[in-house]
Amino acid sequence: MNEPTRKPRVAIVFGGRSSEHAISCVTAGSVLAAIDRDRYDVVPIGIAADGRWVLEADDPERLQINGRTLPAVDGGRAGLLLTREGGSTDLVVQEPSRPPTTLGEVDVVFPLLHGPWGEDGTLQGMLEMAGVRYVGAGVLASAVGMDKAFMKVVLSAAGLPVMPSVTITAREWAADAQSCRDQAAGLGYPLFVKPARGGSSLGISKAHDASELGDCLAEAHEHDPKALVEVSAEGGREIEVGVLQRLDGGVDTTQPAEIRIGGDHEFYDFEAKYLPEEHTELDVPADLPADVAEELRSLAARAFAALECEGLARVDFFVMPDGRVVLNEINTMPGFTPTSMYPRMWAASGVAYPELVDRLIRLALARDTGLR
Structure with a gap:
């Protein structure tokens, strides 16, 4: 008699050492709530702010923003190790005064880390060495996508x-x-000053003139010793396009969406992105001429290819008052809560959140680690 086929085990990895720890937790809570438990065996793995790996509680509600209180990984939980033996990679739980216990093989990792030490190729490199499949961009694309300065070099080339x-x-x-x-x-003022290897709009400020440059750099350098000083897209409309890889290697793109910022925010900062009372709105599709919308989708696919991305990406643009389209950045692990821009764009394009999660996992399971 044939034994029943084991469900693929998916490790949801979140938290991490970067300043985007809380947003990673929020993203993980949303994925944990949406993933199909009939199809996948799910293991939540938290990385505490000090870098400790723990077996987290499978409790999506604990990982949500409560008012203005942000969630965090519980670093006091049982520790976890990945071990490579006999051609498979297993999860081993370590607790004080108890012998190690093995949870079993990991088939695929869904890395929901944002920022350095997770989204920048470091975790991807570790998983490549361990021979574990994972969702999203590989080492090179993750590293280049994280460093906005090098990203611009690649995109410009x-x-x-x-x-x-x-x-x-x-x-x-x-x-x-x-x-x-x-x-x-x-470059000419005004200028935006931002951490070169940051995200979630943390550490970003606007220098309206030369007198503000020092304070803006100090703010950025608190998050990253390398800051990007960039021409401000004055009057530009903030437009985003989602890219999703297909099993045949091609890509699909969403209709362009426009971000309209509520409140008193001069730009799309952390509070406008993540705190619910800020009333940021997303227009899907954006009110754009058909030829501009097609140009944006084409440029998004080209940017995805230029960085050799895999799985998913969100590509951010400015449409300037004179009609020019300028690529702002590409995000290889965009915010992934149901209210985040990337899933909302796909929902408007006919791909619901649970289906999006499933498609990304299936993509990861279908590809191997190593050179490809």
Whole structure:
């Protein structure tokens, strides 16, 4: 008699050491609530702020934003290890005063980490070495997608339009602030200053003139010693396009969506993104001429290919008052709550949230690790 086929085991990994720890937890809660338990065996793995891996509770509600209180991984829970033996990778639980116990083989990891030490290729590299399949971009695409300065180099080399910018490190600013000021002035104010390897709009501020540059750099350098100083897209409309890979290797794109910011926010900052009372609105599809919408979708697919992305990406654009389209950035692990822009765009395009989660897992299961 044939034994019943084991359900694929999916490890949902979230939290992490970056400043986006809380948003990663929120994303994980949404995926845990949506994943098909009849099809997959699910193991929630939290990475605490100090880097400790733990077996988290399978409790999606605990991982949601409560008012203005943000969730976090419980670092006091039982520790976890990934071990590679006999051609398989197993999860091993470690608790004080108890012998280690094995949970079994991991078939695929769904890494829902945002920011450095997770979204930047570090976790992807570890999983490649362990021979574990995972959702989303590989090592190179993750690393380039995380570093906005190098992202611009790659996108520009592929012939894609990007905003002019310079990078200023904390060391460069300390050594020769005037030279840094001159570089920034050459771009023309106003300028946006942001951590080069950050996300969720943390550490971003706007320098309206030269007198504000130092404070803006200090804010960015609190999150990353490397800051990107970029021309402000004055009057530009913020447009996003979702990209989703197919099993045949091709990609599908969503209709472009426009972000309209509520409240007193001058730009799409952390509170406008994540706190519910801020009333940020998303128009899907965006009110755009048909030819502009098609251009945006084409550029999104080209950006996905230029970075050699896999699985999913959200590509952000500005449509300028004169009609020019400028690519702002590509996000290889976009916010993934049901209210986040990426799932909402796909929902409007006919792919519901649970189906989106399932499709990404199936994509990951169908590809191997290593060179591809």
